[in-house]
Amino acid sequence: MAHYQPPKQGKASQLFDVVVLVVLTVGALFVPLWMGMAGAAKSVSTPVENPTWETLGQNEAQSAKYEALGYTPETAHDLILARFDYSFSITALLTMIAVILLYYFLILRFSEVEYREVISEKFGE
Amino acid sequence: MADVDITSQTMDGMGPHGTKVGLLRVLGPAHVWALGVGIVLVGEYMGWNFAVGKGGAYAALIACWFAGILYSCVAMIDSEVTSTVASAGGQYTQAKHIVGPLMAFNVGLYLVFAYTMLEAANAITAGYLFSVVASMTGHADALDQRPFIILVIMFLAWLNYRGVLATLTFNLVITSIAFLAILVLFLSTSGVIGTGIMEHAALFEGHELPYGWIGVLAAMHFGLWYYLGIEGTTQAAEEVRSPARALPFGTLAGIMTLLIAATLTWYVCSGVLPWEFLGDGVNGSVAPLFDTARLSGSNALIWLLGFGTLFATLASANGCINDASRAWFAMGRDKYLPGWFGAVHPKYRTPYRAIIFLVPIALIFALGAPLDQVITFSILSGLLGYTFMPLNIILFRRRWPLETIKRGYEHPFHPVPAITLLTLCGVTFFAVFLGYGTQLVAMIGFYIVVSLWFHFWRYRFVNRGAQFTMPWPKPRGY
Amino acid sequence: MDLWNWLEYGAWGLSAAFGLHMAVDWLKTDSTYSEDVLTSSREGELEAMAEERKGH
Numbered sequence: 001m002a003h004y005q006p007p008k009q010g011k012a013s014q015l016f017d018v019v020v021l022v023v024l025t026v027g028a029l030f031v032p033l034w035m036g037m038a039g040a041a042k043s044v045s046t047p048v049e050n051p052t053w054e055t056l057g058q059n060e061a062q063s064a065k066y067e068a069l070g071y072t073p074e075t076a077h078d079l080i081l082a083r084f085d086y087s088f089s090i091t092a093l094l095t096m097i098a099v100i101l102l103y104y105f106l107i108l109r110f111s112e113v114e115y116r117e118v119i120s121e122k123f124g125e
Numbered sequence: 126m127a128d129v130d131i132t133s134q135t136m137d138g139m140g141p142h143g144t145k146v147g148l149l150r151v152l153g154p155a156h157v158w159a160l161g162v163g164i165v166l167v168g169e170y171m172g173w174n175f176a177v178g179k180g181g182a183y184a185a186l187i188a189c190w191f192a193g194i195l196y197s198c199v200a201m202i203d204s205e206v207t208s209t210v211a212s213a214g215g216q217y218t219q220a221k222h223i224v225g226p227l228m229a230f231n232v233g234l235y236l237v238f239a240y241t242m243l244e245a246a247n248a249i250t251a252g253y254l255f256s257v258v259a260s261m262t263g264h265a266d267a268l269d270q271r272p273f274i275i276l277v278i279m280f281l282a283w284l285n286y287r288g289v290l291a292t293l294t295f296n297l298v299i300t301s302i303a304f305l306a307i308l309v310l311f312l313s314t315s316g317v318i319g320t321g322i323m324e325h326a327a328l329f330e331g332h333e334l335p336y337g338w339i340g341v342l343a344a345m346h347f348g349l350w351y352y353l354g355i356e357g358t359t360q361a362a363e364e365v366r367s368p369a370r371a372l373p374f375g376t377l378a379g380i381m382t383l384l385i386a387a388t389l390t391w392y393v394c395s396g397v398l399p400w401e402f403l404g405d406g407v408n409g410s411v412a413p414l415f416d417t418a419r420l421s422g423s424n425a426l427i428w429l430l431g432f433g434t435l436f437a438t439l440a441s442a443n444g445c446i447n448d449a450s451r452a453w454f455a456m457g458r459d460k461y462l463p464g465w466f467g468a469v470h471p472k473y474r475t476p477y478r479a480i481i482f483l484v485p486i487a488l489i490f491a492l493g494a495p496l497d498q499v500i501t502f503s504i505l506s507g508l509l510g511y512t513f514m515p516l517n518i519i520l521f522r523r524r525w526p527l528e529t530i531k532r533g534y535e536h537p538f539h540p541v542p543a544i545t546l547l548t549l550c551g552v553t554f555f556a557v558f559l560g561y562g563t564q565l566v567a568m569i570g571f572y573i574v575v576s577l578w579f580h581f582w583r584y585r586f587v588n589r590g591a592q593f594t595m596p597w598p599k600p601r602g603y
Numbered sequence: 604m605d606l607w608n609w610l611e612y613g614a615w616g617l618s619a620a621f622g623l624h625m626a627v628d629w630l631k632t633d634s635t636y637s638e639d640v641l642t643s644s645r646e647g648e649l650e651a652m653a654e655e656r657k658g659h
Contacts, residue, residue, distance in 0.1 A: 006460065007586065022486070029498070029502055030493075069420070084559075096565060111227040115226065120603075144643050144644050213646075218646065272611050468638075477628075
C-alpha cells in the first residue's frame with residue numbers, strides 16, 4: 001500500500017491554524033459568561049428578621065466559631081442561610097446525556113477510521 | 126548502537142530516528158512524585174471546600190473518598206499504560222496508539238486546557254494571597270493584584286524554559302514543605318500533640334446533610350478537586366531516567382500521599398470551621414487550612430500554613446506549565462498542531478516554543494475570567510480525560526493482551542477499575558450538570574467543533590503510519 | 604507610597620525582565636540553529652534504542 005505523504009504546511013497556514021484554535025478556546029470560555037448563563041448562584045429563600053445565633057440555627061459551639069472568625073449574626077446572615085437550588089428539568093438532563101453520547105460516538109467513530117489507516121500503513125498490508 | 130546507555134547525559138535523545146536535539150532524561154521517581162502531588166496539593170489548600178458548600182461536611186467526606194476511588198483507578202490504569210508508552214504527551218500518546226488519532230487530539234486538548242486553566246486559577250489565588258498579606262501588614266489601599274499574577278506566571282514559565290531538572294527540584298522542595306505543613310497542622314490541632322481543638326460533633330449538630338443525599342451527589346463536582354492533576358505524572362515520561370519503574374512508583378506514591386492529605390485536610394478543617402463558612406470559597410473560607418490555623422491561635426501555625434498555601438499554588442502552577450507544554454509540544458511534533466511547536470531548545474533541552482506560547486494564553490484566563498469559571502473549565506477538561514481512560518484500558522487489554530507486551534506494571538482486577546471509573550465519571554457529570562450544565566454543554570460543543578476541524582482539515586498534515594512509534598506487535602483484530 | 608507600592612513596581616519590573624529574557628533567548632536560538640535541528644525530536648527514541656540493543 002502506498003504511504004500517505006502529508007503536504008508541507010507553510011508558515012502563514014500554521015499561524016492561521018493557531019489563531020483558529022485560540023479563538024475557539026477563548027470563545028468556549030467567554031461566550032457562556034457574556035450570555036450570563038454561567039455559574040451556580042446561591043440565594044437566601046427565607047431571610048430572618050433581626051437574626052440571633054439561635055434563629056440562624058447555630059448551637060453554642062457553632063456561634064462561638066463564627067464570633068472567633070469575626071462575624072456577628074447580622075454579617076453572617078447571608079453566609080449561613082444561602083442555599084443552592086438543585087431542581088432541574090428532565091429535558092435538560094436528557095439533552096446533556098444526548099450531547100455527551102453524541103460527542104463520544106463522533107470521536108470514537110472518526111478515530112476508528114483513522115486508526116485503521118494508521119495500522120495498515122504501519123504493519124504493511 | 127550496541128553500547129547505548131539510555132541514561133547517558135550526552136547521548137540521550139540522539140537516537141536512531143535522527144533526533145539531534147531531544148528532551149533531557151534526568152528525572153528520578155521523586156521528581157515524578159513532586160510533579161504529580163505538586164500540581165494537586167493546592168486543591169487541599171483551596172477549592173475542595175466548595176464540596177462542603179454543595180452538600181455539607183459529611184457529603185464532602187463521602188465525595189473525598191469516592192473521588193479517591195476514582196483517582197486510584199485513574200492512577201492504576203495510567204501506571205499500566207504509561208509504563209509501556211513512555212513518551213512526552215502522556216495520555217495523548219496513549220490514545221494515539223490505542224484508540225486513534227482524533228481521540229488523541231481531543232485528549233491532548235483536555236490536558237492542555239485542564240492544566241492551563243489550573244495554572245490560571247493558581248495565579249489568581251497567589252495574587253489574592255499577596256493582597257491578604259498586604260492588608261494584614263497594614264497596606265491601606267487595595268493591592269493591585271495584576272503584577273503579582275503576571276509575575277507568578279512569568280517566573281515559573283522562565284524556570285520551565287531554563288530546564289526541567291531545576292523546575293521539578295524546586296517543585297520537590299516546595300511541595301514537601303506544603304505537605305509537611307498539613308501534617309504539622311493535624312498533629313498540633315487534633316490533640317495528638319497538646320490539647321486538641323476539634324469539635325466535629327458539636328459543629329455538625331443539626332447540619333449533618335443539609336441538602337439530603339442529592340447534596341452528596343452534587344459534592345462530587347468539587348470532590349475531584351482533592352486530586353485533580355495526579356494523572357499529569359505521565360507527562361514526564363520522556364524525561365525520567367527509567368520510565369517503566371519511576372512512573373508507576375511516583376504516580377502510586379503520589380495518590381497515596383494525596384489520599385492521606387485529603388482526609389487529614391477534611392478532618393482538621395471540618396472540626397474547626399462551621400460548614401456554611403467552610404463551604405463558601407468566595408465569601409467565606411478562601412483558604413480553609415489557613416483559616417483553621419488562624420483559629421488555632423498559634424502564630425507559628427499561621428505563618429506555616431500561609432507559606433504552605435503560597436508554596437502549594439506555586440508548585441501547582443509550575444507543574445501545570447510543565448505538563449501543558451509537554452502535551453502541546455508532543456502534538457506539534459506529530460503535526461497534530463503546527464510543527465513549529467515541536468522544537469526543543471538545544472541548550473536547555475525544553476520544549477521552549479510551547480512554553481512561550483502558553484504564557485499569553487494563561488494570562489488571558491488569569492486576568493480575564495472569574496475563578497469558579499476557570500476552575501470549572503479545568504475540572505470539565507479533566508473529567509472528559511478520565512472518561513477516556515476506561516475506554517483506553519479496555520481497548521489496550523483487548524488489542525494487546527498481557528502476554529503480547531511486557532508491562533512495567535500490571536494493574537489488578539481488570540476490568541473492575543475501568544467499570545468503577547466509568548460509573549464515577551457518570552456520577553460526576555451529573556454533579557457538574559446540577560450547577561454548571563450550560564458550561565458543560567458549551568464545552569462539549571467546543572470539543573465537537575474542534576474535532577470536526579481536526580478530522581476534516583488538520584489531519585492532512587499528519588504522517589499516518591509513522592506516528593505509531595511504539596515497538597509493539599500488530600493489535601488484535603486488525 | 605508604602606512598601607507594597609514599591610513591591611507592585613518590582614513585580615511589574617521582574618515580570619518584564621523574565622519575559623524579555625525568554626523572548627531574547629528564543630529569537631537568538633531560532634536564528635542560530637536551523638529549523639531541522641530544532642524540530643528533530645522524534646517520539647519513541649528510548650523504545651527504538653532498546654529494540655536495537657536487543658538486536659531486533
